[in-house]
Amino acid sequence: MNIILLGPPGAGKGTQAQVLTERHGVAHLSTGDMLRSAVASGSELGQRAKKIMDEGQLMPDELMIKMISERIDQPDCAKGFILDGFPRTVPQAEALDSLLESKGTALDAVIEMKVDEAELVSRIESRINESAQARSDDTVETLKRRLEVYREQTAPILPYYRNKGTLKTVDGMKSIEEVTDQIEGILQVA
16 A cells, blocks of 8 residues: 555545554654654665755755655565655645656545635634644744645646556545545555
8 A cells, every 4th residue: 555645734644544544554654753864874865865854955856756755665665655744746746646657656645635725724723722842833924824835836746646646635624534444445446
């Protein structure tokens, strides 16, 4: 089972990835975690990533694909993987397709977690009001910026996967359990 979870910040991708990982024994591949791990390992790839990060630059697609390639070759990905945070652009999606094809594997599904952005903002406002220990990046302004970046940079890959017939959509506004059930329904057919 190889899937990509897509959706704006706050849609619940990380939560669903965790549930699916526990249920199916697949690896959750968060590109942020992979980058931090590569840097910590001191590998050649990690050293290159650290230099780019220290300069405040974005990781080039070529480096991200190499990192993902190395990661999916690891034993914990034998049953499959869930990509979270990648791809973010059409060129990255195309490069991922080429990588998977070269490894003789493919994506089983690309799942968009569709959410109401106004509701996401409302949720963040409630969480801030109810918690004295909100995260420093848990602000309405930060969420609005992240939603804008998602719409501009990542949402354009939705038609790419729709045209390939791999994009499926779930209602991300439902409860965690209901969203999981929708995803499981998609995976049974995939």
